[in-house]
Amino acid sequence: MKIVVVGAGYVGLSIATLLSQYHTVTLLEISPERVDQINRREVPIHDPGIEEFFRDRKLDLTATGNPEQAYDGAALVFIAVPTNYDPDTRQFDLSALNSVFRSMSKVRDLSSQETCPLIVIKSTIPVGYTKEAKETFGIARLLFCPEFLRETHALEDTRLPSRVVVGYTESDPNAKRDAELLAQILVDASEKKDAPVCLMGLEESEAVKLFANTYLALRVAFFNEMDSFAETRGLNTREIIRGVCTDPRIGRHYNNPSFGYGGYCLPKDTKQLLDHFEGIPNDLIRAVVAANQTRKEFVTDQIRSFAQSSCPAGKEPLIGVYRLSMKKGSDNHRSSSILDVAAMLAESGLDLQVYDPPLGDADIFEGIPVCHSLEQFLETSTCIIANRFDKELENVKGKVYTRDLFLED
Numbered sequence: 165m166k167i168v169v170v171g172a173g174y175v176g177l178s179i180a181t182l183l184s185q186y187h188t189v190t191l192l193e194i195s196p197e198r199v200d201q202i203n204r205r206e207v208p209i210h211d212p213g214i215e216e217f218f219r220d221r222k223l224d225l226t227a228t229g230n231p232e233q234a235y236d237g238a239a240l241v242f243i244a245v246p247t248n249y250d251p252d253t254r255q256f257d258l259s260a261l262n263s264v265f266r267s268m269s270k271v272r273d274l275s276s277q278e279t280c281p282l283i284v285i286k287s288t289i290p291v292g293y294t295k296e297a298k299e300t301f302g303i304a305r306l307l308f309c310p311e312f313l314r315e316t317h318a319l320e321d322t323r324l325p326s327r328v329v330v331g332y333t334e335s336d337p338n339a340k341r342d343a344e345l346l347a348q349i350l351v352d353a354s355e356k357k358d359a360p361v362c363l364m365g366l367e368e369s370e371a372v373k374l375f376a377n378t379y380l381a382l383r384v385a386f387f388n389e390m391d392s393f394a395e396t397r398g399l400n401t402r403e404i405i406r407g408v409c410t411d412p413r414i415g416r417h418y419n420n421p422s423f424g425y426g427g428y429c430l431p432k433d434t435k436q437l438l439d440h441f442e443g444i445p446n447d448l449i450r451a452v453v454a455a456n457q458t459r460k461e462f463v464t465d466q467i468r469s470f471a472q473s474s475c476p477a478g479k480e481p482l483i484g485v486y487r488l489s490m491k492k493g494s495d496n497h498r499s500s501s502i503l504d505v506a507a508m509l510a511e512s513g514l515d516l517q518v519y520d521p522p523l524g525d526a527d528i529f530e531g532i533p534v535c536h537s538l539e540q541f542l543e544t545s546t547c548i549i550a551n552r553f554d555k556e557l558e559n560v561k562g563k564v565y566t567r568d569l570f571l572e573d
């Protein structure tokens with residue numbers, strides 16, 4: 165089957181890599197640099213799983229920037245373009261998705277079951293968008309299939325999906341068949357043949373994605389707030405978490421304190437869901453968003469005190485920001501909580517420097533000098549802040565501020 169995947173980011177590249185073992189896959193991507201990299205079998209993002217597949221497996225995969233070439237003869241199209249949060253409209257920016265539909269309709273007749281390829285939105289979208297896009301662009305076959313992968317385990321999570329959720333127009337028997345077909349293709353390509361499949365209405369499936377991420381954000385915010393309480397009262401957070409989480413109903417997972425939840429998805433998806441609650445009674449959803457800001461402000465205050473108390477006499481504090489990504493092993497710092505903390509520290513007049521190899525040769529990052537030598541960074545910083553600890557910091561442990569109590573994500 166000829167498949168097109170639009171957008172060669174974490175989501176698009178993972179699904180394209182997996183499916184190209186069994187199907188002819190074309191990645192349609194607007195960045196010419198990414199197109200060239202993929203065609204040279206270089207992976208434009210950091211993902212050990214994709215790197216291994218590119219190296220060791222036979223993949224029928226090419227990339228192009230040309231929509232005509234990509235869509236010609238395609239039976240199945242996945243769309244995985246960004247849906248960033250726009251603070252002005254307080255909603256996702258859907259312009260990339262809309263432009264994909266516009267350009268696809270110039271190449272293919274999307275109006276009938278016979279001529280339209282099966283089109284699947286993987287991008288995270290507001291509740292109601294799929295139905296709206298179906299009507300606006302006159303698309304006969306459009307499904308929503310939310311993606312749940314983690315950036316640091318993108319291909320692994322695509323190979324071993326926690327579940328396959330597919331949203332379809334329930335009043336249309338053709339759409340039900342399409343949803344079943346898509347689920348079968350995804351399960352067949354996965355290495356988890358018993359992955360739970362949940363077929364449901366379009367809006368329900370759109371809500372699944374936003375509520376799943378908001379639950380994860382809620383959980384992070386809960387353990388962070390517990391940590392703020394314990395730190396303020398001089399208590400051992402680790403012991404409290406251990407005691408609380410040993411209850412199997414709560415579970416010993418996803419409970420490691422941090423500077424705040426962050427990364428590409430949780431901040432934007434919680435805000436989009438909060439926008440949907442306009443006019444609907446709620447306390448919790450609003451609190452999840454607010455709690456993250458409160459946490460980052462609390463951590464910033466703690467660091468200000470630590471920077472002063474840990475600074476050798478006669479010196480001015482120089483705060484070293486150790487890596488910008490949210491998670492160990494990640495190569496990007498989109499909406500990372502340490503960035504907001506660093507910005508607040510800089511605003512209060514403190515001197516900072518950052519060490520983060522993925523920044524490359526840049527000498528300044530958002531007004532903060534970049535230190536390229538780890539040795540120099542460790543030596544010259546009077547204190548170091550790390551959202552996630554690393555053995556590189558072991559020898560200077562005494563001057564590190566982190567809330568990474570379990571040394572895990």
Ligand SMILES: NC(=O)c1ccc[n+]([C@@H]2O[C@H](COP(=O)([O-])OP(=O)(O)OC[C@H]3O[C@@H](n4cnc5c(N)ncnc54)[C@H](O)[C@@H]3O)[C@@H](O)[C@H]2O)c1
Binds near residue numbers: 171245246311
């Ligand atoms: N990153 C995650 O962990 C994750 C998890 C689940 C869902 N999602 C959702 O999936 C979507 C994509 O996320 P991502 O992390 O893969 O994004 P990304 O930024 O890593 O990749 C998006 C890619 O799309 C390309 N692109 C942008 N506009 C395009 C266009 N008009 N035509 C072709 N290519 C275009 C970009 O150049 C980029 O390479 C978002 O809606 C996100 O919320 C992401």
